[in-house]
Amino acid sequence: MNQTLNLTINGRKKTLDVDVRSSLLEVLRDQTGLTSIKQGCGVGECGSCTIMVDDILIDSCIYLAVWADGKSIRTLEGESRDGILSAVQTEYVESGAVQCGFCTPGLIMATTSFVEKNKGQPVSREQIRKAHAGNVCRCTGYQSVITATENCLSTKEESSR
Amino acid sequence: MFPLESYEKAESVQDAIRLLSDNPQAKPIAGGTDLLIRLRDGKKGFGHLVDIHDLDELKQCELNADGSLLIGSGVTYTAAIASDIIKKHLPHLRVAAQSVGGPQVRNVATIGGNICNGVTSADSAAPLFASDAKLIIQGPEGRRESTMPDFYLGPGQVALEQNEILVAFLISRENYAEYTGDYFKYAMRNAMDIATIGCAATCRIEGNILQDLRLAFGVAAPTPIRCHKTEAIVRGATLTEQLLQKIGLSVEEDVNPRTSWRASREFRIHLIKELSQQVVRSAIEKAGGIIQ
Numbered sequence: 001m002n003q004t005l006n007l008t009i010n011g012r013k014k015t016l017d018v019d020v021r022s023s024l025l026e027v028l029r030d031q032t033g034l035t036s037i038k039q040g041c042g043v044g045e046c047g048s049c050t051i052m053v054d055d056i057l058i059d060s061c062i063y064l065a066v067w068a069d070g071k072s073i074r075t076l077e078g079e080s081r082d083g084i085l086s087a088v089q090t091e092y093v094e095s096g097a098v099q100c101g102f103c104t105p106g107l108i109m110a111t112t113s114f115v116e117k118n119k120g121q122p123v124s125r126e127q128i129r130k131a132h133a134g135n136v137c138r139c140t141g142y143q144s145v146i147t148a149t150e151n152c153l154s155t156k157e158e159s160s161r
Numbered sequence: 162m163f164p165l166e167s168y169e170k171a172e173s174v175q176d177a178i179r180l181l182s183d184n185p186q187a188k189p190i191a192g193g194t195d196l197l198i199r200l201r202d203g204k205k206g207f208g209h210l211v212d213i214h215d216l217d218e219l220k221q222c223e224l225n226a227d228g229s230l231l232i233g234s235g236v237t238y239t240a241a242i243a244s245d246i247i248k249k250h251l252p253h254l255r256v257a258a259q260s261v262g263g264p265q266v267r268n269v270a271t272i273g274g275n276i277c278n279g280v281t282s283a284d285s286a287a288p289l290f291a292s293d294a295k296l297i298i299q300g301p302e303g304r305r306e307s308t309m310p311d312f313y314l315g316p317g318q319v320a321l322e323q324n325e326i327l328v329a330f331l332i333s334r335e336n337y338a339e340y341t342g343d344y345f346k347y348a349m350r351n352a353m354d355i356a357t358i359g360c361a362a363t364c365r366i367e368g369n370i371l372q373d374l375r376l377a378f379g380v381a382a383p384t385p386i387r388c389h390k391t392e393a394i395v396r397g398a399t400l401t402e403q404l405l406q407k408i409g410l411s412v413e414e415d416v417n418p419r420t421s422w423r424a425s426r427e428f429r430i431h432l433i434k435e436l437s438q439q440v441v442r443s444a445i446e447k448a449g450g451i452i453q
Contacts, residue, residue: 042198056269057264057265058268059194064163110265
């Protein structure tokens with residue numbers, strides 16, 4: 001049961017032959033080597049598999065790969081350009097929002113989505129917490145993640161991106 | 162890999178009905194946030210899928226010429242939250258949509274899927290019950306209408322034939338235009354949790370009189386329910402603290418919650434008595450009423 005998908009992954013056009021039974025997570029990890037995407041819970045609770053499909057944040061473990069046909073996918077791998085970290089990644093480093101790192105790719109995608117939608121708007125820490133409710137982290141206690149997000153929103157347009 | 166035995170992509174609702182009719186074992190899949198988990202778990206009955214994910218036909222959210230509201234079954238929670246129509250006319254549904262899961266789930270999960278699952282904890286159910294939403298269902302013979310109470314048969318069971326698709330919810334003008342509402346959810350956590358009790362109220366007030374109240378619950382019985390006894394008792398009453406207490410006392414007659422690992426029956430009844438008063442108070446205040 002295979003199907004050909006035409007999609008854009010981190011800005012590059014790709015054609016993939018996929019088994020229709022696959023999750024998008026499986027296809028991206030196994031066929032394109034994008035291993036920033038982690039399978040944690042496998043039931044859409046931990047958010048370690050978070051990516052964007054047409055700029056919409058999703059859990060790729062409970063998303064059929066065939067649904068990505070014709071769509072544009074963003075994963076953590078595409079966020080840094082030419083070795084330069086994205087504004088969100090930079091703030092994660094500055095705020096110490098990374099510890100063991102397993103959840104970090106998913107969290108960074110959740111933060112990136114939130115920051116892109118709320119740039120220039122006043123945002124409360126409560127709103128930031130709610131926007132990251134779909135991502136579980138066992139190390140940081142989230143405070144540094146919230147701080148990193150706040151800093152992203154308060155910094156002016158990054159020259160690096 | 163999901164243990165799928167067959168997969169067909171539907172190009173339209175009509176196509177989906179044809180594909181479902183061709184394979185009596187097949188089920189439709191929309192957002193998949195519940196179904197794919199059950200499928201991966203190896204639960205029986207999900208091995209054959211007809212894919213209605215992202216069908217444009219099911220994503221309308223609009224005001225009809227006759228004043229009724231049409232909400233497509235494929236509207237995601239995120240789309241519902243963003244909809245100006247829902248924000249303006251069905252605020253209780255919007256609050257319920259905001260209480261579901263996290264962003265990733267709300268971006269994909271659909272309101273129709275939430276209802277078709279048949280679970281009593283569906284956050285969209287109580288608001289739709291409170292607004293007397295009609296269900297538009299399409300099958301091989303054409304379209305039919307159903308009501309929320311008729312649609313819910315029991316836990317996990319809904320009145321939808323194997324080859325039918327829930328297309329949309331229809332809320333007539335008299336069921337929303339003069340009503341204001343709210344939704345309260347009690348869960349162990351503030352996000353990413355299933356409701357221990359979900360409670361929706363809409364009301365219509367005139368001066369200091371409660372002209373009408375619609376009170377609906379999720380998880381207060383095997384299916385979502387309306388509290389008709391309580392509604393009848395308080396219709397036409399003056400807006401007082403005693404009125405709220407009366408609701409808290411009467412509502413026990415309307416419900417039949419169970420004990421589960423989430424909460425005991427006794428705790429749920431306590432929540433129902435408290436939340437019913439809180440949600441009605443909020444609905445009245447939103448409508449501009451002053452409780453004496």
